[in-house]
Amino acid sequence: xxxxxxxxxxxxxxxxxxxxxxAWEPAIAAGAVIETDADATRLMDxxxxxxxxxxxxxxxxxxxxxxxxxxxPTAIREAIRAFGPTVRTDLTEVDRK
Amino acid sequence: MYRYDEFDARFVNERVAQFxxxxxxxxxxxxxxxxxxxxxLMNGLYLQLHAYxxxxxxxxxxLASKQMRKFxxxxxxxxxxxxxxxxxxxxxxxxIKLEQVPDILQHLADVEVTGIxxxxxxxxxxxxxxxxxxxxxxxxxxxxYCELLRQYSFLHPExxxxxxxxxxxxxxxxxxxxxxxxxxxxxxxxxxxxxQVGFEVLVGGGLxxxxxxxxxxRKWLAPEHLLSYVESILRVYNMNGRRDNIHKARIKIxxxxxxxxxxxxxxxxxxxxxxxxxxxxxxxxxxxxxSYFAPPEYETLADQTEALAKIxxxxxxxxxxxxxxxxxxxxxxxxxxxxxxKAPGKTPGDITADKMDAVADxxxxxxxxxxxxxxxxxxxxxxxxQSELYELWHKLVALELATPNLGLxxxxxxxxxxxxxxxxxxxxIPIAQDIxxxxxxxxxxxxxxxxTINISGCMNACGxxxxxxxxxxxxxxxxxxxxxxxxxxxxxxxxxxGDRLGPGLPQAEVPAAIRKIVDAYLxxxxxxxxxxxxxxxxxxxxxxxxxxxxxxxxx
Numbered sequence: 001x002x003x004x005x006x007x008x009x010x011x012x013x014x015x016x017x018x019x020x021x022x023a024w025e026p027a028i029a030a031g032a033v034i035e036t037d038a039d040a041t042r043l044m045d046x047x048x049x050x051x052x053x054x055x056x057x058x059x060x061x062x063x064x065x066x067x068x069x070x071x072x073p074t075a076i077r078e079a080i081r082a083f084g085p086t087v088r089t090d091l092t093e094v095d096r097k
Numbered sequence: 098m099y100r101y102d103e104f105d106a107r108f109v110n111e112r113v114a115q116f117x118x119x120x121x122x123x124x125x126x127x128x129x130x131x132x133x134x135x136x137x138l139m140n141g142l143y144l145q146l147h148a149y150x151x152x153x154x155x156x157x158x159x160l161a162s163k164q165m166r167k168f169x170x171x172x173x174x175x176x177x178x179x180x181x182x183x184x185x186x187x188x189x190x191x192x193i194k195l196e197q198v199p200d201i202l203q204h205l206a207d208v209e210v211t212g213i214x215x216x217x218x219x220x221x222x223x224x225x226x227x228x229x230x231x232x233x234x235x236x237x238x239x240x241x242y243c244e245l246l247r248q249y250s251f252l253h254p255e256x257x258x259x260x261x262x263x264x265x266x267x268x269x270x271x272x273x274x275x276x277x278x279x280x281x282x283x284x285x286x287x288x289x290x291x292x293q294v295g296f297e298v299l300v301g302g303g304l305x306x307x308x309x310x311x312x313x314x315r316k317w318l319a320p321e322h323l324l325s326y327v328e329s330i331l332r333v334y335n336m337n338g339r340r341d342n343i344h345k346a347r348i349k350i351x352x353x354x355x356x357x358x359x360x361x362x363x364x365x366x367x368x369x370x371x372x373x374x375x376x377x378x379x380x381x382x383x384x385x386x387x388s389y390f391a392p393p394e395y396e397t398l399a400d401q402t403e404a405l406a407k408i409x410x411x412x413x414x415x416x417x418x419x420x421x422x423x424x425x426x427x428x429x430x431x432x433x434x435x436x437x438x439k440a441p442g443k444t445p446g447d448i449t450a451d452k453m454d455a456v457a458d459x460x461x462x463x464x465x466x467x468x469x470x471x472x473x474x475x476x477x478x479x480x481x482x483q484s485e486l487y488e489l490w491h492k493l494v495a496l497e498l499a500t501p502n503l504g505l506x507x508x509x510x511x512x513x514x515x516x517x518x519x520x521x522x523x524x525x526i527p528i529a530q531d532i533x534x535x536x537x538x539x540x541x542x543x544x545x546x547x548x549t550i551n552i553s554g555c556m557n558a559c560g561x562x563x564x565x566x567x568x569x570x571x572x573x574x575x576x577x578x579x580x581x582x583x584x585x586x587x588x589x590x591x592x593x594x595g596d597r598l599g600p601g602l603p604q605a606e607v608p609a610a611i612r613k614i615v616d617a618y619l620x621x622x623x624x625x626x627x628x629x630x631x632x633x634x635x636x637x638x639x640x641x642x643x644x645x646x647x648x649x650x651x652x
Contacts, residue, residue: 011124012194013148054126077515081146085516087526091177
């Protein structure tokens, strides 16, 4: 199962994904999709380093899938983090997609 | 209302400045998250799923209109235009930026509000009957004692690092609207045989993973001993509470493991040394605090029963609202008006910035500038002239704050659940919305009668599911959300914990299950029975059969 790295940005708490260029992006589509254990280890090292330099909090690997043409976390909790509250989809439309 | 004195104002301002420095150090990388977390929690700042969440104390649920206006300002300028009132009578903002928190706290301090002790292992916001000082059935205003306890416990050095959080609730009325039996300490005012007003003290109540109804540790306590006795309860807890296991750290676990008699013995032993010491509350101090809660200067008015009856007979919608949402005031000619935050399909407890401003304006125009927050996540205007009820109702209707469902099935308590909360296992708000959409007929709601549904998205029970007539608990089963129903809970003066009905249900089946329970109740109810009365009379079986079918009997 492909994975991504999710975290909260320190300064504003926003949900962000680690991108291939090692930047943190609010849009899941901009995040790096990890296919191998080696890449997972390498990118988690990057994420932990960024945690140490106070860019993000609590980076974690999550499983993702492509569903209806859209990249999304498999777990409900992480999907809600990625796309915002299911009861207020208006709140995060601008921020995350 | 209580007003900060010079000391309070200076102290809170200094704390804001201190937190500003702490945030600066965190952003500069001088503090790790592990070092910073306890500092932010002490100011009510959590990190939730989408952003930081700031919890703001509303002491004993009482707000001035200027404070509500400040909430509106903050919602508009620092959040996403809304806030959420909680079962602890507090307000939560869900989309807060860390770098802006010091400015937000300064704005709050400017109107005498803080987030201090709205989180952490300390004495939390002390809650009270939302009708305090105005209810006809009240012995005394409980907020005087809430404020006394607040001042005493605010950053108390001995009790700032308790084994776990500590919640106190006070009611001055025999009709408990403050859920005191499910608090770490519950205080019920009543008269002793000599006719003196004092407190029945309950201890060890609580919900969460291991729910308990509080037990009476003292049948009557003189108000002058309130601080010393509460201190002894806290001290015994602080010395004996489990710090090794977060799930066993609340006072309820200790009280129930050692037994109420042993706990009482330890408290009394400690109290012997303190009861006549410096914590004995002088009458002058009670009088001083009491003066802050002195009733406003009411006009001499007559009750408007006949005039209102005439209007009600010609306006059915107004009549329905009067029956449900308007409560008798202790002063003739006035009324207590409940503003429902449970319009169909809305998130219970949520309110937009514009509506906050509107409520503040209505409080100034119609209710002497005061607003109350209820633990059932509604708002109250406590001093409305009966002659102005019809005019006020029209304005509330326009604001969608006049849904006449107070105490009825759609007056649902609901925690933020997995849509917002980092602890949740399941979404609770969609369940509340689904149920409110399934029961929109106001005639039917009135026919069903008094009915509470409380929903929590995890076993921490912020939605008080254990004490709902129907409780709904969201659980995660192998990555899918399911909802367990409990029946027969209550948080009033005859508090009880609900009984589990059966296996969890998927979200889509919950409204239909509620419908089946209601239908079964309507078949067996006797005249004037609430659902809870019927349940206590007939037990769980008819409802189990209704939801799970006859085969449930064999299970």
